[in-house]
Amino acid sequence: MKIQVQNSQISDIDTIFQFYDMAIAHQKKVFNKHWQVFDRALIETEIADNRQYKILVEGVVACVFAVTFEDKLIWGDKDADSIYIHRIVTNPEFRGYSFVKEIIKWAKAFAPSKGIKYIRMDTWADNEKLLEYYTSCGFEYVGVIKMEETEGLPKHYEGISLSLFEIKL
Template sequence: MEIYNSTNNDIDEIFRLYKIATDFQKTKFTVHWPEFDKSLIEAEIAENRQWKITIDGKIACIWAIAFSDPQIWENRNTDPAIYIHRITTNPDFRGQNLVEQIVKWANDFARANNKQFVRMDTVGDNPGLINYYTRCGFDFLGLSKLQNTTGLPAHYDNATVSLFQITVEN
């Protein structure tokens, strides 16, 4: 298992995995991911903020990070943090605790970049996801009604989000 930045050569696979994840979300939840704009993914790749886990040369999992997330985290956005978005696991690799690997990586990455927190959000009040992410090491900080979603992906429109955080140990 290796963790690398995604490249432009990965874009087709990234969108294939997003489609699989969105199709799954549609079977379980009323809110699901929209089709993401290719320019968003290209920008994340260019800025080294799109990541992947590879296993035996195949992409097993992808995610993106941000260093600022003011519309979701509001006044907490001034804290030194990295923000994880859009974790997506290749169905061929489910059950391999890849989110735990991302959490370990994120802690190391945050520490190396002088960040105090690793943060994440999910749309809605989903007890299953809340339990899962707390088992992976996140503290559940509660629900927050988003005030300004201009420019955010469509699934954030008029949304309440669950907020998660890990305090990075030095």
């Protein structure tokens, strides 16, 4: 089976939003929190900056995710030398493919050319299922933070606590 991680293109934007809609519907079913609708300009900027990715399985988009290289509002002074993974969404038809592990492999290969020393992620602090899953994928649990400042972040970050995870490279 051929799995590829590629930069998303502007032609993928409708697919990305379909994935986000699927994720929000799923979150509403299985958890007490969910993402809000994302600003199209944010996704367009991520695509233009080569920070929005897709995972293809045999040429079919199976997963999408975004990255950033700064996350000061969440990580504070630990902000440097890192790649931050956000908004991983798997098409339900491809559940069980361990895409988080594929993203980790991709990030480890990507890191040396960018001077990256950490792969980092966050999720809602009370999402036990994801806490267990991310640690089973190799992330170290770093702790919990309460979001105080959220200007510039998606709306779902307002007033929440986050669990933080990292892999030191």
